[in-house]
Amino acid sequence: MDNSALQKLTESLSLKYFKVPFKHKAYFNKRLRTTGGRYLLTSHNIEVNDKQYAKFGESAIIDIIKHELCHYHLHIQKKGYKHRDKDFKRLCQLTGAPRFCSAIENYEDRVNYIYQCQKCDTRYPRIRKVDTVKMVCGNCNGKLKELKN
Numbered sequence: 001m002d003n004s005a006l007q008k009l010t011e012s013l014s015l016k017y018f019k020v021p022f023k024h025k026a027y028f029n030k031r032l033r034t035t036g037g038r039y040l041l042t043s044h045n046i047e048v049n050d051k052q053y054a055k056f057g058e059s060a061i062i063d064i065i066k067h068e069l070c071h072y073h074l075h076i077q078k079k080g081y082k083h084r085d086k087d088f089k090r091l092c093q094l095t096g097a098p099r100f101c102s103a104i105e106n107y108e109d110r111v112n113y114i115y116q117c118q119k120c121d122t123r124y125p126r127i128r129k130v131d132t133v134k135m136v137c138g139n140c141n142g143k144l145k146e147l148k149n
């Protein structure tokens with residue numbers, strides 16, 4: 001996924017879950033380490049940790065974007081946009097967004113499924129179940145198999 005795909009995804013999630021357009025920029029920031037993403041109060045842009053995508057795929061990115069969009073829309077509407085604010089908690093609940101800008105470690109804690117390529121043994125930890133008929137190994141296009149813990 002590149003920046004323009006991330007931008008499109010953010011715009012479509014904004015319309016789908018918030019019913020309001022996202023009019024600023026969303027892009028990957030390679031330097032983010034402790035957070036999954038962040039919303040910039042001055043530029044209104046959203047930055048996403050690219051390692052979260054590499055490790056956990058699109059569902060992790062969707063969670064991060066939904067969380068940052070909660071900050072974004074509330075800030076723009078001059079409502080409580082901080083984690084402890086009532087408006088923020090309510091909007092997270094309403095849109096199914098996680099309440100915190102999860103760090104990588106938190107995502108690892110949330111991994112429920114691990115898939116392994118049957119050809120090259122690359123492992124893919126995922127938060128949600130994936131369709132192994134549709135999803136193949138990003139490395140060699142091999143078939144994936146779910147590992148039982």
Ligand SMILES: [Zn+2]
Nearest residue numbers: 067071100101
């Ligand atoms: Zn946050």
Ligand SMILES: [Zn+2]
Nearest residue numbers: 117120137140
């Ligand atoms: Zn493979």
